[in-house]
Amino acid sequence: MNEIIKVEVFSENVVKLVVKAPRIARSRKPGHFIILRIDEHGERIPLTIAGADEKAGTITLVAQKVGVTSTKLCEMKPGDQILDLVGPLGKATHIEKVGTVLACGGGVGVAPLLPIVEGFKKAGNRVVTILAARSKDLIILEDEIRQWSDEVIIMTDDGSYGRKGLVTAGAEEVIRREQVDECIAIGPAVMMKFTSLLTKKYEIPTQASLNAIMVDGTGMCGACRVSVGGQTRFTCVDGPEFDAHQIDFDELMLRLGCYREEEKEAFERYHQSVNA
Amino acid sequence: MQEYLKQQREQAWRVELRGKIKNKERGEIQRVKMPEMNPSERVCYQNREVNLGLTVEQAVKEAQRCMDCVNPTCIEGCPVSINIPKFVKNIERGEFIEAAKTLKETSALPAVCGRVCPQEKQCEASCFYTLKLKKVPVAIGYLERFAADFERESGQMTVPETAPKNGMKVAAIGSGPASLAFAGDMIKLGYEVTVFEALHEIGGVLKYGIPEFRLPNKIVDVELSNLEKMGVRFERNFIVGRTASFDDLKAEGYQAFFVASGAGLPRFMNIPGENYNGILSSNEYLTRVNLMNASDPDFDTPVLRGKNVAVIGGGNTAMDSVRTAKRLGAERAMIIYRRSREEMPARVEEIHHAEEEGIEFINLTNPTEYFADDKGRVNRMRVQRMELGEPDASGRRRPVVIEGSEYDIPVDVVVVAVGVSPNPLVPSELPQLKVSRWGTIEVDAETMQSSMPELFAGGDIVRGGATVILAMGDGRRAAAGMHNYLQGN
Numbered sequence: 004m005n006e007i008i009k010v011e012v013f014s015e016n017v018v019k020l021v022v023k024a025p026r027i028a029r030s031r032k033p034g035h036f037i038i039l040r041i042d043e044h045g046e047r048i049p050l051t052i053a054g055a056d057e058k059a060g061t062i063t064l065v066a067q068k069v070g071v072t073s074t075k076l077c078e079m080k081p082g083d084q085i086l087d088l089v090g091p092l093g094k095a096t097h098i099e100k101v102g103t104v105l106a107c108g109g110g111v112g113v114a115p116l117l118p119i120v121e122g123f124k125k126a127g128n129r130v131v132t133i134l135a136a137r138s139k140d141l142i143i144l145e146d147e148i149r150q151w152s153d154e155v156i157i158m159t160d161d162g163s164y165g166r167k168g169l170v171t172a173g174a175e176e177v178i179r180r181e182q183v184d185e186c187i188a189i190g191p192a193v194m195m196k197f198t199s200l201l202t203k204k205y206e207i208p209t210q211a212s213l214n215a216i217m218v219d220g221t222g223m224c225g226a227c228r229v230s231v232g233g234q235t236r237f238t239c240v241d242g243p244e245f246d247a248h249q250i251d252f253d254e255l256m257l258r259l260g261c262y263r264e265e266e267k268e269a270f271e272r273y274h275q276s277v278n279a
Numbered sequence: 280m281q282e283y284l285k286q287q288r289e290q291a292w293r294v295e296l297r298g299k300i301k302n303k304e305r306g307e308i309q310r311v312k313m314p315e316m317n318p319s320e321r322v323c324y325q326n327r328e329v330n331l332g333l334t335v336e337q338a339v340k341e342a343q344r345c346m347d348c349v350n351p352t353c354i355e356g357c358p359v360s361i362n363i364p365k366f367v368k369n370i371e372r373g374e375f376i377e378a379a380k381t382l383k384e385t386s387a388l389p390a391v392c393g394r395v396c397p398q399e400k401q402c403e404a405s406c407f408y409t410l411k412l413k414k415v416p417v418a419i420g421y422l423e424r425f426a427a428d429f430e431r432e433s434g435q436m437t438v439p440e441t442a443p444k445n446g447m448k449v450a451a452i453g454s455g456p457a458s459l460a461f462a463g464d465m466i467k468l469g470y471e472v473t474v475f476e477a478l479h480e481i482g483g484v485l486k487y488g489i490p491e492f493r494l495p496n497k498i499v500d501v502e503l504s505n506l507e508k509m510g511v512r513f514e515r516n517f518i519v520g521r522t523a524s525f526d527d528l529k530a531e532g533y534q535a536f537f538v539a540s541g542a543g544l545p546r547f548m549n550i551p552g553e554n555y556n557g558i559l560s561s562n563e564y565l566t567r568v569n570l571m572n573a574s575d576p577d578f579d580t581p582v583l584r585g586k587n588v589a590v591i592g593g594g595n596t597a598m599d600s601v602r603t604a605k606r607l608g609a610e611r612a613m614i615i616y617r618r619s620r621e622e623m624p625a626r627v628e629e630i631h632h633a634e635e636e637g638i639e640f641i642n643l644t645n646p647t648e649y650f651a652d653d654k655g656r657v658n659r660m661r662v663q664r665m666e667l668g669e670p671d672a673s674g675r676r677r678p679v680v681i682e683g684s685e686y687d688i689p690v691d692v693v694v695v696a697v698g699v700s701p702n703p704l705v706p707s708e709l710p711q712l713k714v715s716r717w718g719t720i721e722v723d724a725e726t727m728q729s730s731m732p733e734l735f736a737g738g739d740i741v742r743g744g745a746t747v748i749l750a751m752g753d754g755r756r757a758a759a760g761m762h763n764y765l766q767g768n
């Protein structure tokens with residue numbers, strides 16, 4: 004059992020949770036994630052470790068409501084218990100001093116981006132971060148990101164905050180303006196796809212962190228498989244970060260929709276049960 | 280060993296029992312038929328066991344068939360050398376609890392092995408009936424299950440005694456049959472034993488792989504709760520090497536490790552279209568249904584239900600998957616296997632049950648490509664026919680492609696069950712550990728000690744995919760090996 008210590012509501016759909024998990028707090032590195040199961044009937048879902056406090060023995064998760072499990076999670080209160088929580092999973096981000104790093108975060112992808120931005124900054128890089136979302140209230144963790152970035156550019160689809168436009172518009176501006184040595188993109192699959200196409204044009208090495216559907220997270224089931232450079236890889240053990248220019252994003256997007264019908268039904272059932 | 284068996288055989292009660300019925304009469308008794316749920320009913324239930332178990336009368340009658348041979352060849356067929364005539368004769372004289380105790384002298388999980396051992400290749404294959412009389416063997420597996428079930432249901436299951444604590448801490452990694460057998464032996468010897476499991480359930484393949492219709496979870500749970508009563512600690516959601524490193528655990532006082540992390544890595548065939556939606560590994564399919572209860576709408580995990588489900592492979596995993604598909608409502612549940620029925624590695628009983636349940640067997644056939652609709656969901660598979668050529672290294676005849684024999688089969692779910700590879704997690708954390716070219720951990724066959732003296736290993740991570748009983752045997756040998764090592768012998 005893992006107790007929820009603190010809950011902070013970022014927006015209607017995004018919540019930050021501080022959860023007791025002393026072992027993971029000690030062993031995690033930027034790029035790692037956990038898998039949790041809320042209760043006996045729950046499913047296992049992956050969430051990135053957005054931060055950790057080793058002394059307090061806690062980790063930070065940022066979750067966005069998209070379906071049944073993430074919604075239940077976002078509605079939990081301090082003192083509630085998460086039945087199962089396992090990690091840290093995945094390969095840690097390869098962080099070194101490369102020069103200038105362009106970090107692109109879309110929507111809730113900013114949460115996994117935070118520890119990576121922090122890592123690159125601490126390794127002595129210049130870090131330019133682009134935060135992108137549909138509208139102002141979906142921009143999260145701005146202060147935390149600013150703390151570890153030399154510059155932050157905010158882009159919203161509707162122009163309600165920062166500049167109006169997609170993440171790629173902001174990214175291209177930076178690339179044209181200065182030498183960028185590495186790019187990191189985390190967010191919805193489409194956003195990563197177009198960011199990757201852009202950096203490929205400019206031949207900038209790019210990492211993307213994939214959000215494949217997972218079950219066990221230990222390399223046992225293959226649900227999370229993706230094609231990278233024409234080869235099948237498992238996101239949970241070989242990733243979640245891969246060379247973005249090698250990733251088959253179209254396949255990833257199709258695979259993310261695999262259980263859409265089942266998930267929609269489950270969500271409707273859930274809403275009915277909550278409203279009843 | 281031979282001496283001991285002889286001595287046991289000469290005990291008065293056995294001599295007397297042998298005299299009661301003539302061997303000729305014993306030989307004329309028909310082998311018992313296992314009562315089972317009828318096929319049309321059982322395909323409606325994912326979690327009702329197909330085999331119902333022998334009645335007392337059936338068990339005693341079957342036990343009478345056993346001739347209590349001077350040279351009990353059956354024992355040689357059992358990987359852990361269970362004293363088969365002794366337990367069978369105890370059933371014949373009605374001492375069922377004694378029979379269960381005999382099983383437990385060597386096997387940690389008789390109720391499990393009685394159900395899942397490939398008896399037809401092991402003990403029953405070397406029974407006197409099979410070898411000399413050319414008749415169907417004594418139903419050793421059914422009897423084993425009977426005795427173990429009888430003990431459990433009688434409420435007279437005793438918790439074995441444990442030696443006083445010796446103050447030493449050891450860890451088992453993974454919670455499959457190898458670790459459970461290891462933990463049982465080590466706790467009896469007085470060690471403090473912790474079993475670490477990556478998943479949220481204890482039991483390894485027994486829980487996430489083998490379905491309830493073959494091995495009910497409650498049977499495994501009884502064994503687990505016994506181990507807990509004896510003092511074994513279980514740590515769920517704990518990946519050794521990630522959650523904590525081996526060095527962390529050493530710093531916490533663990534002096535030796537038994538690695539039984541299994542062969543969990545699914546293999547795919549790397550043919551075009553294999554990543555379309557609706558194509559999944561048997562591990563994923565079975566885990567969703569068995570571990571996550573996906574077939575029950577009260578649980579949140581989804582599973583794809585297909586009308587036309589094809590399962591690729593001919594092993595136990597393939598049979599479990601295809602029978603699960605049938606139970607989830609498939610109209611057509613097919614096995615696609617590249618050799619013929621004779622070469623199938625699955626237990627004969629499972630193949631037979633699958634046939635009864637209306638599973639279609641498309642043998643001597645192999646997939647070459649998958650096709651999908653515009654949403655990326657598989658809707659068709661291309662297969663080619665095979666014929667059997669010369670025997671290969673495994674002694675089975677090698678399948679050879681028949682050129683120009685391709686045709687298409689409509690499918691909406693495909694389960695790939697073509698084998699697994701050793702779990703790479705532990706070896707990847709320990710660069711100094713010696714592993715084979717296939718990724719299995721190399722150990723001394725007697726002591727199960729690896730190239731790192733404090734690290735022992737067994738089960739599928741050493742054998743690369745074997746059986747429950749072999750894994751258990753490894754666990755017991757490793758316990759003996761580790762005990763020796765820690766006592767400085």
Ligand SMILES: Cc1cc2nc3c(=O)[nH]c(=O)nc-3n(C[C@H](O)[C@H](O)[C@H](O)COP(=O)(O)OP(=O)(O)OC[C@H]3O[C@@H](n4cnc5c(N)ncnc54)[C@H](O)[C@@H]3O)c2cc1C
Nearest residue numbers: 048049050051065066067069070071072073214215259266
């Ligand atoms: C390594 C990794 C790290 C992640 N980190 C975070 C994080 O820090 N914060 C966060 O909010 N989310 C994160 N995700 C995504 C998160 O796991 C999913 O949002 C969650 O599984 C959805 O579960 P659900 O039951 O609420 O929704 P479901 O009912 O399962 O799905 C609802 C909808 O979301 C889509 N969906 C399902 N699974 C995923 C997925 N894995 N990614 C994207 N869309 C999905 C479905 O297609 C469906 O349309 C991460 C995913 C991975 C693989």
Ligand SMILES: Cc1cc2nc3c(=O)[nH]c(=O)nc-3n(C[C@H](O)[C@H](O)[C@H](O)COP(=O)(O)OP(=O)(O)OC[C@H]3O[C@@H](n4cnc5c(N)ncnc54)[C@H](O)[C@@H]3O)c2cc1C
Nearest residue numbers: 453455456457477483484519540541595738739745746747
């Ligand atoms: C579907 C299916 C059906 C089968 N049917 C039969 C049958 O009928 N008869 C038969 O004899 N055999 C059968 N087998 C084979 C048999 O189940 C295996 O040989 C046996 O379970 C191997 O046992 P094990 O102890 O080595 O490991 P497993 O049972 O594989 O358990 C390994 C466990 O280790 C955990 N783990 C891995 N790495 C770590 C880590 N780093 N830290 C913590 N935990 C970790 C895994 O999560 C897993 O739970 C079947 C297998 C499958 C998949």
Ligand code: SF4
Nearest residue numbers: 357392396401402420
């Ligand atoms: S453990 Fe398996 S092989 Fe040994 S006697 Fe029992 S059923 Fe036969």
Ligand code: SF4
Nearest residue numbers: 345346348353406407
């Ligand atoms: S070989 Fe067969 S008949 Fe002989 S003791 Fe063993 S089980 Fe009985």
Ligand code: FES
Nearest residue numbers: 220222224225239
């Ligand atoms: S989630 Fe099962 S293999 Fe990656």
